[in-house]
Amino acid sequence: MLVLISSKGLTVTDSNPQAVPRGYAPFGGNCPKTGKPTTFLLSVDKFKSVQRHQPYWKIRAVESLESVLRAPLARLKDLKRDGFQDAYCVTGKPATYHKSNTVCVPFPPGFLLCVIVAWDSRGWLILDWEQRKEDSALPGVPVNGHTDFGEIIWTANSRT
Amino acid sequence: MDSQLADLISEYSLKAFKPVPTYDNDGDFLTFYTEDTDCYSDRIDDTLTLYRHPETEAIVGIKVKGVSKLLADIGPKGVVVKGDGFQLGILFYSWALEKDTSPEDFEILKYLQDSFGTVTAVIGTLADGNYGLSDSNSELV
Numbered sequence: 001m002l003v004l005i006s007s008k009g010l011t012v013t014d015s016n017p018q019a020v021p022r023g024y025a026p027f028g029g030n031c032p033k034t035g036k037p038t039t040f041l042l043s044v045d046k047f048k049s050v051q052r053h054q055p056y057w058k059i060r061a062v063e064s065l066e067s068v069l070r071a072p073l074a075r076l077k078d079l080k081r082d083g084f085q086d087a088y089c090v091t092g093k094p095a096t097y098h099k100s101n102t103v104c105v106p107f108p109p110g111f112l113l114c115v116i117v118a119w120d121s122r123g124w125l126i127l128d129w130e131q132r133k134e135d136s137a138l139p140g141v142p143v144n145g146h147t148d149f150g151e152i153i154w155t156a157n158s159r160t
Numbered sequence: 161m162d163s164q165l166a167d168l169i170s171e172y173s174l175k176a177f178k179p180v181p182t183y184d185n186d187g188d189f190l191t192f193y194t195e196d197t198d199c200y201s202d203r204i205d206d207t208l209t210l211y212r213h214p215e216t217e218a219i220v221g222i223k224v225k226g227v228s229k230l231l232a233d234i235g236p237k238g239v240v241v242k243g244d245g246f247q248l249g250i251l252f253y254s255w256a257l258e259k260d261t262s263p264e265d266f267e268i269l270k271y272l273q274d275s276f277g278t279v280t281a282v283i284g285t286l287a288d289g290n291y292g293l294s295d296s297n298s299e300l301v
Binding site (some may be wrong): 020025026027041042043044046047049051052054055056057059062063065066079080082083084087099101108111114116118120125127128130131132135144148 | 162165167168169174175177178179180182184186187188189191193195196197198199200201203206209210214225226229250
């Protein structure tokens with residue numbers, strides 16, 4: 001059993017967790033497959049790469065990954081890429097958005113923060129996170145969610 | 161927030177943005193942002209995603225997925241990539257060759273070639289005859 005200590009107190013996650021692999025930072029969230037608490041892994045190398053070669057908003061969005069994965073708006077399965085049929089897109093709307101190191105605004109309306117995760121032998125890996133336009137007819141679901149992903153498995157709106 | 165992720169974030173320091181193609185080993189994709197600016201993802205297909213500015217819709221970066229397969233597919237057609245630098249244009253042509261290219265795709269292909277085609281990337285070693293990219297999240301230039 002893995003117990004995470006956070007500002008919210010003790011959180012019990014997977015009943016059969018794996019050791020945290022070297023070079024990855026673990027944090028809590030809800031399993032995209034089952035909705036139950038689990039642990040996600042963010043590669044430290046990925047973090048550093050984003051820090052140097054990707055936009056400022058994206059590095060600051062790391063601060064929102066946990067909240068999105070804990071309380072998503074929708075979960076979609078299958079990236080429709082070879083080898084990533086079992087990967088998931090978890091969407092959410094963080095409270096804030098850092099345009100620069102001096103400008104912090106509310107998260108842009110009409111957009112979603114989409115966190116791409118996949119399970120492998122190391123655990124639930126954070127593959128990427130990006131902004132996508134939200135489907136106005138399907139709150140929490142990215143535009144073209146039905147075609148870009150294999151299945152919309154859950155939305156907060158429908159509670160399915 | 162868990163302490164290790166919080167520690168990672170707390171170590172964050174602002175560094176000058178450097179537009180360089182980077183490869184993500186876990187996701188087998190390459191990203192290249194040309195500007196440090198707001199952007200959203202516009203998925204073209206299972207291989208190509210464009211990063212667009214939310215107000216101007218200008219393309220400010222690209223994401224190419226399935227890089228290993230793209231390089232492996234283009235190899236038999238006479239293009240050799242062996243750990244040395246290669247131009248992103250190779251990926252774009254491989255993308256166009258593997259699909260039923262529409263007129264819109266040709267427009268995208270031309271734009272990509274003109275804008276990013278000569279950007280040079282470097283990948284690591286080959287593995288088992290495949291175009292394996294050895295270094296996780298390696299810097300490609």
